[in-house]
Amino acid sequence: MTGTDQSSFLGRISIRRNQVNAMEGYHEQEIEDLELFQRQLSDRFTELLSAPDDAPTEAFLSISWIRKLLDVFLCCETECKAILLMERDAAQISKPPLDRLIPELLERVVKAMDICNAVTNGVELVRHCQKLAEIAVSALEQKPFGEGQARRAKKALVSLMSAMHVDDKESSVQKTAERSWSFGRRSGNKDRHHGHYRSLSWQVAKHWSASKQIHAMTMNLAAPRGPEASCLPAPVYILSLIIVFVMWVLIAAIPCQERSGLTTHLPINKHVNWTHSLAGIHDKIGEEWKKKEKKGMAGLLYEMQKMEKLGQSLIEFTDSYQFPGEKEKSDEVAAQVAELAEVCRRMDEGLVPLQMLIREAFHRLVRNRTEFLDVLEQGAPVV
């Protein structure tokens, strides 16, 4: 996302609004602004859709791809808000149908904040996986390699797999939370390594469910029709849709509390041009989700998928390893270890910035809500 794109767009709106406010032709200008905005949206999502499925960097649903998606989100959010609020008479916002649409939008915003927090917890889990994978990599890279190292690697990889595969249902969370440490010899140690990342702090709240939040956010989310499609309800819909969409992608990609039953159908209006790429991304992720959901999984994050595959295969290797090991196998394993090391490196680089970006999105949603509430308050009829 280029910064200049955005600032010029915002500048344009600001100048326009100042010049033509309360003059004839205001509505035409608005329509033009909206069209420009939608063209930009379309470009951004097309770029995201064009990411390769499998590539060392910038693959579809990779950490860097998600960071890009969040950048797009932040840009859209700013621009959409500019179209809606900049230099605008507050009274316009509090008239029907906006008096209904805006509060609905704000409810979605609140839900999105909780999702951001849930996903932040999820990134912690991914980081935990990264640490375990790093242990496995360092064991597997040891020269000379022997059964001791194979066992060390296997231990880390088994922990990694169970950390990835604990399902995100609440029951398991509670079981973990209530489990008391066993003082007896070596009992209750089995699930220790992944358990703690699924314990209390993993929860947003008791009975909270990411998929239910998405479901609630899509209620009443309908594209404006007829004359409404070209005026204020349009940007409200766009902003709502983008919030829901981005949150949906985050939930699908990154593990978080209770994702079962996550819808694979968002109400995207496919009859307008700008949504084509967005719908493309949606379909692609939806398909993936359907394929993977049943298996119980770590999320569609490219790096996690990769880690899961490599981890599985390396467990098989460590399982069957016997000193001194076969020569021809070691090359193949070395390649996998190198690949796993690369995944770890990308996680190491990307996860903390990703977490900060999610937090930024969270703060943006908080501010966004405050701004809308302020405007609503100004526009509210005096009692």
Next chain:
Amino acid sequence: MDGCRSGVPTYEGDLHVVAAAHHIVKALGATKNLSDDLRKILIDLDSHLSMITSNIDSKGGRGLVDVEERLDQAERKIMRWETDPMMIWDSGPKEASDYLEAVDETGKLVDGLRGLSVHENRKQKEILHRAMNIFQTAMSRLEEELIHILVRHGQQFEPKNMYSRSIRKDIVYDESFVSVEDEPTKETSSQNCSNDESGECIVDLVHADVIPDIKSIAKVMFTSNYGPEFCEAFISVQKEALEQYFSFLGTENLSIEDVLKMEWTCLSSKMNKWTWSMKIIVRVYLASEKQLCDQVLGGLGSVSSYCFLEISKATILCLLNFGEAVAMGPHRPEKLLRLLDMYETLADLLRDIDTLFSEEAGSFIQLQFHELLERLGESAIAAFKAFRVAISSNGSLYPFAGGGVHPLNKYVMNYIRMFPEYWNTLNLLLKNQHPGVADQVTKPDYGPDTSLLTSCPMAYHLRSITSCLESNLHKKSQLYKDEALQHIFLMNNIHYLVQKVKGSELRLFFGDEWIRKHNAMFQQHAMNYERATWSSVVSFLKDNNPGSSSMSKSTFKERCKGFSIAFEEVYKTQTSWSIPDPQLREDLRISTSLKVVLAYRTFLGRNLAYTDDKCVKHTVEHVENSLLDLFGGSSRSLRNSRRW
């Protein structure tokens, strides 16, 4: 231990040197453009070295046997625990140090044998792998022992002992502004009995006796490159312990949506709990956790702060998220004090936070704290403004019965009585806020006595609030049809206002001039009341012709009757009126008495000739006594009791 080590090197050392020389010679021999002479020398050297090697090998067979024996011994020590149901560190210090010794020995053998592995020797390789296998078993075991020690010797501390729930304004004003009609809860004089609130309080999260054990495990694992495993295990146990403590404090995770929908009373107690838990978690728990990390991992660079961050991050974010949710919620006036509590707590903890998370990785947490502080400040200002708006817009349809102190007045005054406790914070937050409404009223024209306190931002805002309150009370007084009752109402309420100011630290902010002015105000209303009520009553007793000695009997009778009726009417109405303050009631009765009784006595005295029982319905004493019944709050009548 070190003596043993030299056993391997004699053998190892020789082998090393020879192997290295051999290697160099071979490498040199591989060079293409060598003179024939040189090549010949190298070939000689090569065969010579080969001879030495085989010599050593025949000797070295003996060396390997030594190594193997030592490994066998260490293996026995390590493997015997694999079938033992006891934990090693539970079994005694001797067992633990024996085990560590065996691990150390194995580690040294692994290192020594590794150095040899340039030289391809099947036997050596086998021993090395066996050693590495044993070593892995030992490391895995140490990890388990570590977890066991941390869990077994982890200590929970009672939060009560740390901070007496020192919420100074605990019980006061949890009710919402809307429920203003209730008598406010009595303030409990729970003083701030904290034990050194600013002082850090560090406890042993893990029993001090086992710290050396944990350190020794850390040392072995880190020197053997098992640091990551150590960290994962350590973080996992400590993180869970923190979370358990967190829920032990009664704090639960709440979604933002939940917080926004929460009832005020519930939210208020959660805000209270947050303030309290935040202090304990940061100042006691995290400070202690940090110390533990430093004790155990001190010498290992950034490892200690990495572990500390991983342990505490999730819980900290939970706490922060609640704060965010509260700050973004509706800015209701009743939230103000709680918000200020949260703000002050956080502001107070910032320094601790900055120290705890001083490393670069922790800057994220630092930043979140600073942002939340800002947000809470904004929210507190918004609640402050909402408070004033609520005061001016508090409307009533009906007059407040009896003319006593209006609940709004009680609510507001009892509420702002708390403000001086937040003096510094409020000044800081209100510095750039204009009081706005009724600005003139708040301008202090106090002349030379203007102290620092009466001109601080909070003082302006306080006066602005009370002037809002006063104008609202004036509006409310207009609801009474009876002018006298209007004055009683205003007298009562302004008197209450002044008393509240005088009786608390508020007086320092309002200043003597304000108090004088308002004293005069309620006294004026008292006088106005007397005029409105008693002028007409007393007018019956007035002598129209002061010159003539007395009035006619019929005039007297008429006056008497008129006075009686008027007095009975006043008695009936005004016994139901109320002056809650006993002193004020007394003062008003006395001054009324002075006026009425004196006039009545003079009137009767002047017309002694006519004062037969029939027409003088009330004696002076009756009148005097009856006046004592006024303003009691329940209506009474004189009609049915013609005679006392």
